[in-house]
Amino acid sequence: MKKSYLATPGPSPVPQEVRLALAQEIIHHRTKEFQNYLAQAAADLKKIFRTEADVFIMAASGTGAMEASVANVIGPGDKAITIEGGKFGERWTELVKAYGGTPIVLKVEWGEGPAADDVAEMLAANPDTKAVYATLCETSTASVQDIQALGKVVAPTAALLVVDGISGVGAVECHTDEWGVDMLVVGSQKALMLPPGLAFISVSKKAWAVIEKTKRTAYYFDLIKARKAAEKNDTPYTSAVSMIRALCAATKMILDEGMDAVMARHKLLARAARAAVEAMGLKLLSKVPSDAVTAIVLPEGIDGKALAKILADKYGVTVAGGQGPLTGKIIRIATMGYMDQFDVITAIAAIEMALSEMGHKVALGSGVAAAQKVLING
Amino acid sequence: MKKSYLATPGPSPVPQEVRLALAQEIIHHRTKEFQNYLAQAAADLKKIFRTEADVFIMAASGTGAMEASVANVIGPGDKAITIEGGKFGERWTELVKAYGGTPIVLKVEWGEGPAADDVAEMLAANPDTKAVYATLCETSTASVQDIQALGKVVAPTAALLVVDGISGVGAVECHTDEWGVDMLVVGSQKALMLPPGLAFISVSKKAWAVIEKTKRTAYYFDLIKARKAAEKNDTPYTSAVSMIRALCAATKMILDEGMDAVMARHKLLARAARAAVEAMGLKLLSKVPSDAVTAIVLPEGIDGKALAKILADKYGVTVAGGQGPLTGKIIRIATMGYMDQFDVITAIAAIEMALSEMGHKVALGSGVAAAQKVLING
Numbered sequence: 001m002k003k004s005y006l007a008t009p010g011p012s013p014v015p016q017e018v019r020l021a022l023a024q025e026i027i028h029h030r031t032k033e034f035q036n037y038l039a040q041a042a043a044d045l046k047k048i049f050r051t052e053a054d055v056f057i058m059a060a061s062g063t064g065a066m067e068a069s070v071a072n073v074i075g076p077g078d079k080a081i082t083i084e085g086g087k088f089g090e091r092w093t094e095l096v097k098a099y100g101g102t103p104i105v106l107k108v109e110w111g112e113g114p115a116a117d118d119v120a121e122m123l124a125a126n127p128d129t130k131a132v133y134a135t136l137c138e139t140s141t142a143s144v145q146d147i148q149a150l151g152k153v154v155a156p157t158a159a160l161l162v163v164d165g166i167s168g169v170g171a172v173e174c175h176t177d178e179w180g181v182d183m184l185v186v187g188s189q190k191a192l193m194l195p196p197g198l199a200f201i202s203v204s205k206k207a208w209a210v211i212e213k214t215k216r217t218a219y220y221f222d223l224i225k226a227r228k229a230a231e232k233n234d235t236p237y238t239s240a241v242s243m244i245r246a247l248c249a250a251t252k253m254i255l256d257e258g259m260d261a262v263m264a265r266h267k268l269l270a271r272a273a274r275a276a277v278e279a280m281g282l283k284l285l286s287k288v289p290s291d292a293v294t295a296i297v298l299p300e301g302i303d304g305k306a307l308a309k310i311l312a313d314k315y316g317v318t319v320a321g322g323q324g325p326l327t328g329k330i331i332r333i334a335t336m337g338y339m340d341q342f343d344v345i346t347a348i349a350a351i352e353m354a355l356s357e358m359g360h361k362v363a364l365g366s367g368v369a370a371a372q373k374v375l376i377n378g
Numbered sequence: 379m380k381k382s383y384l385a386t387p388g389p390s391p392v393p394q395e396v397r398l399a400l401a402q403e404i405i406h407h408r409t410k411e412f413q414n415y416l417a418q419a420a421a422d423l424k425k426i427f428r429t430e431a432d433v434f435i436m437a438a439s440g441t442g443a444m445e446a447s448v449a450n451v452i453g454p455g456d457k458a459i460t461i462e463g464g465k466f467g468e469r470w471t472e473l474v475k476a477y478g479g480t481p482i483v484l485k486v487e488w489g490e491g492p493a494a495d496d497v498a499e500m501l502a503a504n505p506d507t508k509a510v511y512a513t514l515c516e517t518s519t520a521s522v523q524d525i526q527a528l529g530k531v532v533a534p535t536a537a538l539l540v541v542d543g544i545s546g547v548g549a550v551e552c553h554t555d556e557w558g559v560d561m562l563v564v565g566s567q568k569a570l571m572l573p574p575g576l577a578f579i580s581v582s583k584k585a586w587a588v589i590e591k592t593k594r595t596a597y598y599f600d601l602i603k604a605r606k607a608a609e610k611n612d613t614p615y616t617s618a619v620s621m622i623r624a625l626c627a628a629t630k631m632i633l634d635e636g637m638d639a640v641m642a643r644h645k646l647l648a649r650a651a652r653a654a655v656e657a658m659g660l661k662l663l664s665k666v667p668s669d670a671v672t673a674i675v676l677p678e679g680i681d682g683k684a685l686a687k688i689l690a691d692k693y694g695v696t697v698a699g700g701q702g703p704l705t706g707k708i709i710r711i712a713t714m715g716y717m718d719q720f721d722v723i724t725a726i727a728a729i730e731m732a733l734s735e736m737g738h739k740v741a742l743g744s745g746v747a748a749a750q751k752v753l754i755n756g
Binding site for chain 1: 617
């Protein structure tokens with residue numbers, strides 16, 4: 001007998017309440033009963049996004065909502081600043097190019113965050129920039145970007161601030177309205193505690209003014225259609241009924257716990273994970289670490305793929321490896337969504353055991369003890 | 379106590395086996411365990427599509443896969459023949475326009491099918507047509523199109539035959555390879571017995587040759603990316619893990635029953651429904667009725683919306699009304715997917731009772747008896 005523990009930064013574990021909501025008998029999407037779910041989901045998402053703006057629900061992976069934020073804003077020749085500090089930042093650049101736009105790329109060292117001053121300079125040099133594409137939590141490097149600082153330099157300009165909050169929202173603070181985020185993109189399978197398959201996007205008034213003037217090819221991801229449907233408490237195409245019902249179960253759990261408490265829990269768990277990593281004598285990849293996921297730099301001679309395989313096969317603990325240039329060099333453990341203190345302790349304990357088995361000297365229990373200290377002292 | 383009966387042409391009822399698959403604990407999408415599900419789903423879909431071609435799975439509503447079949451084929455100025463015989467045919471025209479293409483519209487009376495000769499003539503007059511967009515089952519009018527006949531006139535030309543099989547496949551015969559269908563689009567929430575949220579698309583060799591030469595803006599729906607990911611038994615973006623696991627449960631049920639038996643069941647149930655409608659003294663809307671859904675023309679003085687409301691509120695039976703010009707004039711009852719003989723009898727009995735209550739003269743049990751006769755005699 002071996003239990004399974006999911007410590008990957010998406011999909012993340014899904015609570016029983018949400019899974020049972022998924023298993024309910026289907027209802028029609030144009031009934032009052034379902035419309036109540038849709039209205040509830042949209043209202044709850046606003047609270048989680050900390051926005052008064054419209055929030056739309058799409059049947060798609062998070063990338064679908066990222067595409068919506070480009071397809072409705074960027075046309076041939078349009079300039080956009082894309083912040084690249086990892087795999088997901090690079091996706092912004094690819095999307096802008098796909099729509100014929102001209103990306104002005106701000107390269108950031110992987111594991112670091114962008115300087116708002118650099119963005120301000122780029123905006124000053126390119127006053128016709130239509131949007132700045134940033135990433136709340138760059139999952140590939142377990143790093144956060146200072147969205148509040150970016151908001152301060154983007155808000156006074158004509159450009160929109162668009163944030164990929166796919167793995168961040170619900171785990172890392174993001175005050176959409178207060179910070180001047182014009183479009184916030186979120187996925188279901190991260191801190192929102194759902195299976196993958198839904199994506200969400202908020203749209204500010206400033207963003208609508210741009211969207212309304214954009215000629216678009218996108219049809220499924222047309223935000224004007226989404227707004228029109230939402231006025232009738234509907235989605236433009238058949239709503240993903242079961243997933244949206246499950247979404248209501250998940251947002252209820254989040255709001256019952258309270259946004260501040262949810263943020264505090266993520267902070268505590270991530271601090272415990274980071275303390276454990278350092279106590280094990282290992283290094284953190286990120287200089288601006290996220291509270292949603294922790295990237296651990298592996299010691300010389302330890303291959304990340306081999307470590308992840310032992311963790312999965314022998315211990316039942318699924319972690320994520322490194323992507324792109326980080327392949328084999330790091331592993332990543334999540335503290336996003338449906339996670340408590342013993343999820344962290346389990347992951348750390350398993351890593352200690354697997355490293356030890358691979359011949360790396362690590363004092364068994366050292367990481368666990370450091371995590372416990374943080375968890376006890378808060 | 380009042381039970382709920384879902385007789386709408388999507389979402390259609392979801393079997394317990396599928397709902398329990400949805401409720402399982404989540405697994406990571408890049409594990410061997412999940413890849414086995416994905417491979418199984420793709421293999422099963424090929425059997426259901428009756429094709430040897432690639433079949434891709436997308437997290438989206440069916441419209442997303444329709445968009446993929448346009449976005450990867452049609453560019454500015456490209457000609458495409460769109461067959462409009464209802465609401466979903468019109469969607470093809472809209473999609474071709476959205477991508478800058480020039481739709482050549484074949485208007486078909488709602489409730490009728492296109493003449494293959496008309497398409498042949500249009501192709502002869504427009505030899506540079508890139509694709510013909512047809513609909514296997516036009517859900518809005520409960521009508522089928524003769525895809526086999528269309529295939530015969532399209533196959534010898536350079537044009538692709540693209541078929542919206544969203545509500546048809548799994549309920550109505552569609553022999554993708556044999557009939558020369560180059561791209562077949564299907565949704566999860568119809569005859570495939572799943573909740574909405576997944577879409578499927580097959581791509582023939584002839585279609586790949588066109589797709590490879592098309593400059594595209596679409597990113598999430600980029601079929602080249604889908605093919606590349608499929609080579610590694612993956613999807614381009616995070617797979618909708620729970621839905622795909624549920625898909626495997628649904629395709630297993632379909633293939634265990636056997637495609638021929640599934641087709642025969644749909645034929646029988648739809649014949650029973652049609653016999654019941656006529657025995658009640660009502661008319662069928664369609665001259666080429668689908669075995670997936672039956673559209674019933676309501677007598678003078680009976681408003682479809684009022685009838686649907688009584689059926690839902692008093693009897694717990696959810697049916698679909700008419701769309702566009704048919705609003706209020708028809709109701710539609712489904713025989714697609716997870717449906718057996720007593721689902722048909724329940725829907726017919728409820729309609730008899732509701733019509734009677736609304737003051738329309740109908741011999742109670744007349745429709746039910748006619749359905750029973752068909753069901754007994756086969």
